[in-house]
Amino acid sequence: MARKWSEDEAAHWLNADSQREMLDLPRKIAASIVSADKGRVSKFIDIASGPGTFLKVFLDYFPDSFGIWHDASESMRNVAQKELADYSNRVSWIVGDMSGVASLDIPSDLDAVLTSRATHHFSAEELTVFYSDVARLLRPGGWIINLDHAYLGSNWDPVLRSARKQLFPGRQAKSEADHQHTRSAPGLSEHLASLASSGVKEVTTAWQTYYTFLIMAKKPNK
Template sequence: MGLSLATAEKWVERWELQQQRYAVDREDRFTVIADVIEHITVGRTGRPTVVDLGCGPGSLAARLARRLPHADIVAVDRDPLLLELARVHHADAARYVDTVIGEHGWTRALALDHPLDAAVSTTALHYLDPGTLRRVYRELAALLRPGGVLVNGDHLPPDDAVLAEVAGCVGRRRAQRQRALVHEDWASWWTAAAGEPELAELLAERGRRQSSTGTDSAARLSLSDHVRLLRQSGFAQAGAVWQYGDSCVVVAVR
């Protein structure tokens, strides 16, 4: 049974609300990412190509498509359920690719025939262990044109444990003031999704993939760890251009 547009819309809308619990000023962070992409592509001839890494149900891809309708967006994820929600609800926003970021040959699955202008990601790359992340950064640097960028919006704490605790507190207080914590959480969303008949096959496939690949257990790297790995991987410049608490937008220039 295929996934209907009405069902996809319902679950994407619930996803958008629950994600507000976790990303401080989430909409502003999306806007900053789009600002960067617009800045580096302005004045260039042809259609810019952007890869969205760990696209989930298409939250960032859809916003970029609305902001930059002239761009070609390739959206990548390994979760079959979230990817299908994106394909159905945001069908025209991107070309969707089912692959595991960091696995051998994953960049070939993107089917690119020219260099990228940008790679973007939100709250996805922190799941990768340091060795895999370094390899992914190197592969992305090789895919990007000179002057192209990697833009990553994620939770990247300071190195110092005390400052990391303070940054986390700042973010939580902000979320409380914005009443973001009234929404259902991650676990509740997945529990509710399990009761949706149209999602049953996708959830079963998701379970099979998780059992074969194991669970994510990478330690959270700091902001400076990411900057260091980016510079070691072929990016000329790297640093945060936006930050609230430990929520950051990091830009790395090829």
């Protein structure tokens, strides 16, 4: 079972987030791809949204859209409510565990499910359950968008982690001390296999830096 963060971990992670600016580009790339494909987005969710950064990018890109913020942490909700204060009439809030998306009260007519930096805690089996559950929330032709770290295998993974520390030295080290991983993240092939088993086979990686990927997966139109 993926471990839910403690409120302390959530607060420490917020202070040590060294990737926030770097990930602005892939978040905008995700919105541009959905825009090129669908033209508009009415309703979407950001799972494990934390401070709501990905949600905000989509609210800006699609000014008529309505976003659902989701996370397990009340501290994160407090932060996100401040960050998203200007969008309060376009956002609703769900606190709950992403290991049990099917049991949460989430509408099933969404145009997109976003998530960033959260599924790397899952085992391959948990990832399959997660993708199956979120695929059911989408309209035909909807998008699953996952911006996350993936395991690159024993040759590449240590090299790319070490290389990233050269560019993001100080805060990266603090973040890792606060944010412990008990096993390797799922690899890209596990993401693709889990998506395929949930019926989503049109998948592309639209951006990669080191071991962080933007996975864009489109549910079939019918």
